[in-house]
Amino acid sequence: MTVRIRPAQLFDAGFAAPLIQSTIGAIGRALTGTATDEDAAHVLAEFFPLRGHRLSFTHTLIAEVGGQPAGLLVAYPGEFAADLDEPFRHHLRAIGQPGVTEPEGQAGELYVDTLAVSPDRRGQGVGGALLHSAALRAQNLGLPRLGLLSEADNPAMRLYARQGFRAAGERTVSGIRFIHLIRELSPEPAASPSVEAGC
Template sequence: MLPGMPEPVVIRPAAAFDAAFAVPLVQQTIGQVGLALTGTDSDTGAARAMLGFFPLRGNRLSYEHVLIAARGAEPLGLLLAYPGAQAAALDDPFRERLVSLGLPGHVESEGTPGELYVDTLAVTETARGQGVGATLLEAAAARARTLGLSRVGLLVEDGNRAAALYARVGFRAAGTRSLAGGTYTHMVWTLPQ
């Protein structure tokens, strides 16, 4: 690396110790969906509940589904993605949590079979506009191929500025969905063979 050049962005698998960085960023990004998923009524409450799930395997918010983008030791963003066919099973721990709180155990699973579902793509405010999101989406494509999946899918809320990034990368609208009181466009990126 040349002197004065910034370190490159590196993508690495998350570890349980990444919770303090990842969980608040996830809740900031998913908002109302996080409240519905955890049965809480505040971002703080949702993040607190998510902190309990992040270090555990077998749920949608587990570190095992997270990739971290970092420059040196500084985390810049994350991608939370899992095979869509596993979505219902990965939501079961949240259904159990809701029932234990005396709430209806309904969780709308978001992933679609046949795709790697991007649950959350989030970049810190200071790292936006530097290509971190696109780099994370390329990592999602690589993960999808490794899993034998030919598509990457996600839901984007109407008016979300990230939709322009998704379109540039190759995502196309494939319908709409209602989730946690919001309307989302299901976007799919069919990966080149």
């Protein structure tokens, strides 16, 4: 099976927003000021085609299998995390809520905000292909590591371990305790992001 990775486009909003929200849950509801995942996904779908925020199409890679979207990865340099939250803070103030967010990324890393694979494509190499592409993006930006936050009981922890991530502390975001995982990268550019994966 071939997993093809491409930059997200505006038309990906309908695929991306619900998948992002199903992955980030309480964080998505906090960012959008909504009470349900359905409402949060609707707001994220409106934000996705816009530039200058953390969940923009400009920070998103789409994985395709057989020409159909199968997963996505959202990543950006951690040093810009606070600035990339400003559009969400503005949105929260506009709907009468406190304009407070909790930036997640840290300087010196390409922060993997969201890694999500469609349920029918899990276990088929899609997540690994997306992380491989994130490593390539980090190296092209001159960043020495990937970083992400994961709950300890997240089944994806096995994937992160296989990909070379290690624990580097803990963080609490939106009342949820996360492990901060990092993967140090070599300075050499990674191979092509198109990946052949076994079915």
